[in-house]
Amino acid sequence: MTSLSPNLPPDKQREMLRQMLTIRRFEERASDDYRAGKIYGVVHCYIGEEAVAVGVCTALDPRDRIISTHRGHGHCIAKGADLNRMMAELYGRQTGYCKGKGGSMHIADFGIGMLGANGIVAGGIAIVTGAGLAAQMEGNGGVAVSFFGDGASNAGPFHECLNIAAAWKLPMLYVCENNMYAAQTAAVATHALSDVAARAAGYGIPGVVVDGNDAFAVYQAAHAAVERARSGAGPTLIECKTYRWRGHTERAGQPDPRDRAEVDAWQGRDPIALLERQLREQGELDDAGLRAMEGEIMAALEAAVAFAEASPFPLPEQATDDVFAA
Amino acid sequence: MRELTYNEAAVEAIAEEMRRDPKIFYMSTDALAPLLKEFGPQRIRATPITEAALTGMGIGAAGSGFRPIVDWRQVTFSFVAMDQIVNQAAKIHYMFGGQVTFPILFRASVGGGGKVAAQHSQSPYSMFMNVAGLKMFLPSTPYDMKGLLKTAIRDNNPVISFESGRLMARKGDVPEGDYTIPLGVADVKREGSDVTVVALAWLVHEALAAAETLATEGISVEVVDPRTLVPLDTATIRESVRKTGRLVIADEAGPTAGFSAEVAAVATEDAATFSRLKAPVKRVCALQVPIPYSPVLEDAVFPDRNRIIAGIREVLQGRRAAAAE
Numbered sequence: 001m002t003s004l005s006p007n008l009p010p011d012k013q014r015e016m017l018r019q020m021l022t023i024r025r026f027e028e029r030a031s032d033d034y035r036a037g038k039i040y041g042v043v044h045c046y047i048g049e050e051a052v053a054v055g056v057c058t059a060l061d062p063r064d065r066i067i068s069t070h071r072g073h074g075h076c077i078a079k080g081a082d083l084n085r086m087m088a089e090l091y092g093r094q095t096g097y098c099k100g101k102g103g104s105m106h107i108a109d110f111g112i113g114m115l116g117a118n119g120i121v122a123g124g125i126a127i128v129t130g131a132g133l134a135a136q137m138e139g140n141g142g143v144a145v146s147f148f149g150d151g152a153s154n155a156g157p158f159h160e161c162l163n164i165a166a167a168w169k170l171p172m173l174y175v176c177e178n179n180m181y182a183a184q185t186a187a188v189a190t191h192a193l194s195d196v197a198a199r200a201a202g203y204g205i206p207g208v209v210v211d212g213n214d215a216f217a218v219y220q221a222a223h224a225a226v227e228r229a230r231s232g233a234g235p236t237l238i239e240c241k242t243y244r245w246r247g248h249t250e251r252a253g254q255p256d257p258r259d260r261a262e263v264d265a266w267q268g269r270d271p272i273a274l275l276e277r278q279l280r281e282q283g284e285l286d287d288a289g290l291r292a293m294e295g296e297i298m299a300a301l302e303a304a305v306a307f308a309e310a311s312p313f314p315l316p317e318q319a320t321d322d323v324f325a326a
Numbered sequence: 327m328r329e330l331t332y333n334e335a336a337v338e339a340i341a342e343e344m345r346r347d348p349k350i351f352y353m354s355t356d357a358l359a360p361l362l363k364e365f366g367p368q369r370i371r372a373t374p375i376t377e378a379a380l381t382g383m384g385i386g387a388a389g390s391g392f393r394p395i396v397d398w399r400q401v402t403f404s405f406v407a408m409d410q411i412v413n414q415a416a417k418i419h420y421m422f423g424g425q426v427t428f429p430i431l432f433r434a435s436v437g438g439g440g441k442v443a444a445q446h447s448q449s450p451y452s453m454f455m456n457v458a459g460l461k462m463f464l465p466s467t468p469y470d471m472k473g474l475l476k477t478a479i480r481d482n483n484p485v486i487s488f489e490s491g492r493l494m495a496r497k498g499d500v501p502e503g504d505y506t507i508p509l510g511v512a513d514v515k516r517e518g519s520d521v522t523v524v525a526l527a528w529l530v531h532e533a534l535a536a537a538e539t540l541a542t543e544g545i546s547v548e549v550v551d552p553r554t555l556v557p558l559d560t561a562t563i564r565e566s567v568r569k570t571g572r573l574v575i576a577d578e579a580g581p582t583a584g585f586s587a588e589v590a591a592v593a594t595e596d597a598a599t600f601s602r603l604k605a606p607v608k609r610v611c612a613l614q615v616p617i618p619y620s621p622v623l624e625d626a627v628f629p630d631r632n633r634i635i636a637g638i639r640e641v642l643q644g645r646r647a648a649a650a651e
Contacts, residue, residue, distance in 0.1 A: 065390065098423035108422040115389060116422055120413050126382020127414060133383055134390035137351070137368070144386075160379035167374070322424035323458055325482040 006216050006223070008058070010284040014293070016058055016215050017279060020050040020272050022297050023074045026083065029301055030073070030090055030104070031250045038309075039090045043104045046074035048213075048245035051271035052177050053078035055218025056145060056238075059226045063142040065113040065135070067128035069177075070105050071244075072117025075147055079114045081107070087304035093311035100314040101322070121182070122148060122155035125174070129161040132170040132235075143171040143229040151182025153196045162237065166203040171229035173222060174237045177212065179244040184257050197239035205235050212240025213271040216278065242271075327499040335468035335500045336433075336489065337361065339475035340395065342504060344369065347393060350479065353380045354397035354433075381407035381432070385415050385484075388428040393479065401434035401488065402448050415484040416459035427482035431475070435491045436464065437528060437578050438628055444616035447624075449579035451488050455555050455588065461509055462486035463554040466530035468498035470553055473507030481509065488555070490527035490578075512559035514566065518548035520645070521572040521638050524563055524589050525549060529576040529629065536634040547638060555585065560592045564599040571604040572641040576634050580614035605641040610634050 006013075027045045034043045046053070049071075057066070057078035068075035076086055081097070089096025090104050097107050108116030115131060118124035125146045132144035152158055153176050165172045176196045180187050193199070200207025206228070210221045218240055225236035243266035247256045279285035330338065337360050344350045344365055352358055352365075357372040373380045377398055384396040398404040404411060411432075419428055438447035454460055461483055465471040471489070478485040515530055516537050525533040530551045537547035550566050552559055567573045573593050575586040586609040593607060594600050610629045618624055 067386075096423070098421060098425075101423050102421050106421045108425060110389060110422070110426045115386065116418070118414075120409055123382075123409060123414060126379045126410060127386035127389070127418075129379065130383030130386025130388075130394075131390045132386075134387045134392050137387075137392065138390075157378055157382065160374070160376040161382075164374055164376065164379055164383070322420045324461070325419055325424065325427040 006219050008219070012058065013279060013284055014289070016054050016219070017272070017275050017285070018293050018297065019054045019078055020215065020275060021293065022083070022300070023050045023053070023077045024272060025297050025301055026077060026086070027073055029305065031246075033090070033305070034250050035252070039104065040092055041103050041105070043090070043250040044071040044248065045244070045246045045250060046071050048266065048271070049177055049179060049242045050074055051215035051218055051275065052175065052212045052240045052242055053147070055215040056147070056173065056175055056222040058219050059222035060143070060145065062113065063140060064145065065115055065128065065131040065142065066145040066147065067115040067124035067131070068117040068147050069121070069124065069149060069152070070117060070119050071149070072105070072107055076107050076109065076114055076117070079109070080112045081109045081114060083300055083304040084307040088308040088311045091308035091311070092313060093308055094314050095307070095311040099318065099322075122152035122157045124148070125152065125157040125161045129165055129170065129172060132165060132172040133168070135171050136168070141230045143173060143226055145173040145175060147175050147177060149182065150176060150178040150180065150187045150191070150196060153199070154190055162200070162203040162205065162235065165235040166205045169232060169234035171232070172235035173225045173229065174235060175222070176237065176239045177242055178239055179242050181244065181248070181258065183248045184255055186257070195239060197237055200237040205237060207237040207239065209239045209241065212242030213269050213274060215271060215275045328502060329497045330468050330500040331494065332465075332468045332471055332490070332496050332498070333494040335472040336475055338500070339472040340479070343476055343479045349391065350393045350395065352395045352397065353384060354399060358397065377403050377407040378410050381410035382414060384430045385410065385418060385428060388430045389418070389426055393429045395431045395433065395479065397433040399435065400446060401436045401450060402445055404432070404434050411454070411460070412457050416457045419483065420459055428484055429482045430484045431479050432484065432486045434486060434488055435494070436488045437491045438612070438617045438624060439492045439528070441619060441621055441624060443619040447617035449577070449612070451555055452579060452584040452588065454486060455585065460484055460486060460556060461554070462488060462556050463509060464488040464490065464526050465553055466490070466493065466515070466527050466551050468496070468500045470507060470513065472500050473505055474509065474553060476504070477506045477509055480506070485509070492528040507553070509554045510557040510559055511554065512550055512552045512562035514548065514562065515551045516547065516549040518546035518570065520546045520570055521574060521641055522548045522550055522566040522570045523574045523576060523634060523638065524552065525576040526552065526585065527578065529578055529634070532629070532631040533576055533634050535631040536638065539631070539635060540638060545638065545642065558588065558592065563589060563592055564596050567593045567599050568602045571602050573603070574608045574610060574634065574637045574641055576610045576629055576637070578612055578628060581609050581611040582614050584611065586611050604645070605643070608637045608641045610637040
């Protein structure tokens with residue numbers, strides 16, 4: 001199950017662990033604050049799937065663009081989003097990424113190539129394919145990455161976009177985070193094939209299945225797909241088999257049909273624990289290093305919460321700002 | 327002045343803008359033939375018949391620094407892309423706090439008269455007007471088409487160009503070279519003093535014909551063409567109604583929650599306008615049915631100059647009665 005360590009310098013490998021831990025601690029805090037009534041609406045946690053966002057984004061550089069889903073915190077953090085502005089957005093404040101207009105489901109940072117979390121399943125796939133077309137027309141070697149779930153892989157835009165990206169050889173990565181459930185519905189009940197990646201053959205592009213809990217395995221698959229995309233050879237579909245530890249949302253009292261033993265088994269395959277073990281085995285991490293990393297992350301999170309709490313709410317009259325651009 | 331058809335005016339506007347700005351490119355399910363030779367297949371793109379994908383791709387390209395034109399061809403095909411239009415294009419600038427702009431021009435022909443039945447004869451602009459975050463217009467002349475399209479292409483928002491199928495081959499004066507018409511500015515196509523007719527596209531021409539007929543009876547009709555649906559030029563509509571005291575709204579769409587209802591509200595919810603109304607507002611719309619195929623049936627559904635005349639006579643009844651006393 002343990003993949004070979006990728007050809008990444010040790011500090012980059014430790015950075016992967018730091019990002020994955022940041023995602024988890026950010027969401028643990030977001031969940032607590034949601035339950036405490038400080039964060040509104042709905043929060044979808046990515047906990048358990050951190051290796052996917054971090055593994056893929058480690059293979060990207062700043063010119064590359066990604067799009068996310070309703071479960072978007074992980075992609076934001078992995079692409080380099082600012083924790084203060086993320087937390088402020090969750091808190092509904094003026095200083096948030098979207099000035100309090102978006103919330104957890106709609107964080108974007110176009111400045112770092114994060115084209116937004118999207119509340120419609122499969123809603124972002126076509127948009128980021130347009131970013132891939134833009135990258136191709138710009139001709140600067142940039143790539144675009146669509147993150148989506150197993151549920152979205154059954155929706156029209158997935159198929160429409162794989163086809164057009166393949167036909168036009170767009171520099172795209174389609175990354176399916178197969179966590180085995182579309183909200184509460186098991187993928188086995190809605191997919192005729194066990195592997196989403198197998199559908200790539202229908203569009204004449206590579207389809208790869210990887211262990212989505214193994215950050216190095218995800219990185220390696222993404223790296224190969226990025227090389228292919230940058231070379232002009234076209235898109236790749238990467239299916240990351242993973243699991244969401246928590247319910248579909250953090251809302252209390254929601255049904256969760258999943259078998260407890262299944263949840264426990266996947267929690268026993270914690271992507272963070274796996275990466276930590278890999279780094280320790282390679283001599284790139286020790287107890288002191290891990291403690292320091294945890295301390296820095298918790299300090300950054302506390303600072304983010306303090307920033308959010310100290311930030312003003314939007315003014316009521318700002319509800320009419322930004323309907324149209326100047 | 328040189329004459330162009332409504333459709334030629336649109337193509338000329340796009341060509342001039344594409345020459346001016348290399349970030350503009352065009353996507354539709356068949357390449358826009360008149361421009362393919364000049365701009366090539368990279369900028370005049372033929373896509374698969376996947377309106378959802380090409381609409382979304384337009385949004386993504388716009389958010390990445392390009393200025394796409396997405397041609398749905400007929401508005402009926404835009405419904406295939408409704409999530410991308412309503413949930414994505416309309417909301418993305420606002421929802422993300424205005425971080426970047428999404429300059430996209432969508433094109434869609436509307437209207438009936440082609441004997442092509444229900445799925446290809448629609449005027450659903452009020453459905454789009456109801457969605458915050460979209461601008462849209464519907465020109466009645468080749469001159470307006472060119473000027474509005476050029477403005478829309480330069481606008482930093484998603485803008486829908488609704489284009490009347492009935493008017494595609496209609497000719498009119500169009501200046502060569504660059505000129506623009508601002509969005510949100512109505513045009514008084516004919517001045518008059520007894521009644522205001524607010525009409526769009528083909529019905530502007532029907533209203534003008536009605537006005538010509540009624541002029542022989544001494545009835546003076548003012549024809550107001552809003553041109554832009556969002557933002558709607560409420561000031562010009564109200565000013566005209568305050569002057570004439572009577573309002574007829576002619577629309578190729580059905581009346582229910584439609585453009586005509588919006589114009590009626592614009593006139594009646596403004597106290598200064600309402601107080602000048604001498605008769606109830608009259609709507610002359612298509613019947614609220616899917617558009618039928620057979621010419622006899624189709625003609626029965628749509629308003630025309632005769633129904634506009636009947637509508638005008640209806641709101642003038644009070645005047646006739648008063649004059650007779």
